[in-house]
Amino acid sequence: MGQDNSVISDDTPAVTLAERSLAAVADHIKSGKARRIVVMTGAGISTAAGIPDFRSPETGLYANLAALNLPEPEAVFDLDFFKKNPKPFYVLAKDLYPGTFHPTVSHVFISLLASKGLLAQLFTQNIDCLERTAGIPGELIVEAHGSFASQRCIDCKTPFPDDKMREHVARAEVPRCIRSEANGDGRCDGLVKPDIVFFHEALPSLFYERRNLAETADLALVLGTSLSVHPFAGLPDMVPEPVPRVLFNMERVGSLGTHADDVLVLGDCDTGVRKLADALGWRDELEAKWRELVGEEEAERQLQGMTKRVQNEVAQLASQVDQVLHLEDKDDDADDEVNSGIRDPGQSNEEGPGTGREGNFQATEGAGSARVGDEESPFEEHNIRGEARRMVSNGLGLEADTAGPGGDGWAKPGSESQRQTNGP
């Protein structure tokens, strides 16, 4: 997961930016000092589009693949396995093929940068082609892990027509090389594969030709990636100090946060991007462009999906907090116990007057075990309570933020809910 460099301390002033904040990043852009913005993206920017995490065994995609006798899920992107059995890949491709999904606000924001002449280059690990669908010019995109945009024979490299590919994928049928006797080269019949990078395959030469653009950037935006797949993961480190780097991601990754001009925007990408658009005064333009592109129905679906994901996370937090605190009406009671310090271990079952009724109530609420922990280590219990309160307040901040995309307080604890789903 990148480097272990320590995060920059609050005392260290920013060098290029007025301060480490999105407002300062927006000022940097508005002042005209950022005209060569390099953007690096991963699966996190496609999460809201509903693209499933096809590396996660928990997803329905792998359930579909289970019937096809894969040695392990990753085999679907293994060239040797593909040569022996290409069918599982085409079962997966049917679910992932471009046209099924629509760009997110994050994709459209990058497109907006391009239309304003500020995008020097986009490096994406995603194979979903949503960057192109969002209108980002092809020459500004490096699909570092390839994409479904083109395909060819794995033996003789003869390109395979797009329309025929679409038909094959729709039927989950394996296409074969079109080279025939007719064109004088002899019949081939090799397997056809989209130009996505399988395990052990080299990245497209374009990645190596263009990656130096990161060194000439005057601003770097890193969105929705765990930076766990090399060599892509090394790109942000090519951005020289003191060029500002902004991370939009669920958690801090790689060396982001170790430079004086690194700004960390933790949370889901779309929420962070909307914040930046707000600070730039581009918000209305962004939303209008996005809605025009995906349509009202899809826009609402993505927004509902975001609310649902947030609600699930908040519900999860609340249940964790419940477990820790055995909440209900015990709050003040527990505080008193903590404050009283070391108590007689026998005391908890003898609360004085009213013991009988309260005892019954506690038993129903499962508070007995909390008391035991409390007696053993009141101080630890106190810390857990503090942590739980922090979780609750962060969770509520997140909820408020989503309810009104213009709200503040989007920082939230790191979450596993947005796993990396790079193309291999």
Ligand SMILES: [Zn+2]
């Ligand atoms: Zn061929």
